[in-house]
Amino acid sequence: MAPAQRSPTPPASASAAPKRAYGGVSADERRAQRRRALLDAALELIGTEGLGKLTVSGLCAQAGLNERYYYENFDSRDAVLTGLIDRITEELAIAIADGLRTAPPDTRGMARSAISAGIRLFTDDPRKARVALVAGQATPELRARTTESIRLFARIVAAQGIDFYGMTDRQPDPVIEFRATYLVGGLVQTLTAWLQGELPISRDELIEHTTDVFVLLGEDLARRLA
Template sequence: MGSQRTYGGISAEARRAQRRTALLDAALEIVGTLGLAKLTVSGLTAQAGLNERYYYESFDSRDAVLTALLDRIAEELAAAIVEALRTAPPDTRGTANAAVAAGIHLLTDDPRKARVALIAGMATPELRARTNQTVRVFARMVAAEGSDFYGLGDREPDPAIDFRATYLVGGLVQTLTAWLQDDLPMTRDELIEHTTDIFVLLGEDFAARMRDK
């Protein structure tokens, strides 16, 4: 039985995970450089260097591939932001700038990721729903980090926190999409600085309102 479970010292589960990763890497390359229309089973497996039967080992549709790819990018994005916050300067602007810069750099250092996350993520109703769910996850992350930073964690939950966090994340998604499509004539550094301004403005304003209550 052991020989059936391992090959070359690698378990069957590990080999399956490697093939899935190879397929997602191939999907990132195809969608990020050629566009969504070029994402086919034959094209995907050829790019990954795998037999087509291995596609069906992990996925049952193109939307399943894209959903998994979107989830992987979201996980990378969350990890980058958490790490940036861990080493960020303690002041308001330094903290906001570190998080904003980490997120924008993650999506634009490899432009394929931004194209998948912000453009392909809106291709079908199912993918739009997944994107909206991801926006909500990051909005909750912003709300939690902001509440901790301003010392508001012990207060009663305030819907205004979620409103502002959702506004910030949703607005950033739309702004970054426009920037990627060359509709906003500014550099990436300028985009980061302007985004930081908005995060600081809304965060400081809300904290002041809560202190005055």
């Protein structure tokens, strides 16, 4: 009996083929670089010229990329705005964490370091503040995302307070989350007013006054729950 003939092995599909690296940079890394370039361009356009300038052609021209790379990363303008807001939120969380790591180990020192890190992120690069204030309110979905970011930072404040005042072994008290949300929400509104020139104080004064409020409410709450 003649041996059975093997069917020829089908060629690997283009999607299954390994992605080539150019200059030591993988395809995934190149895509991530293009995404960063598009978000950098969005930050520049919104931060300097306003949300109305954020078009596909304008964004790609600012980034120096072909429009096909826009569609490789985003399917709408809202997706660009969401990606940019998420990036700024991440930068803010990292800045605050870095501030806390190097803060003096006392209530005021920790509060001031965290508050200063957050305020300086937005005031050192006012484009980020404009994105957060303008783009973050552009649609109901983005407003919801901004609200969730405020809740995230309120949880960070609450967790820091619980740890600092040694309340980790007790049942969570809703008033802790209430005060943390009140503080973070109030800071957002105050920073907005200051950036719009409605509060005639210096940045250092803004940081000091904000620190006063955080320490006052934090220490008062620690005494109440002791």
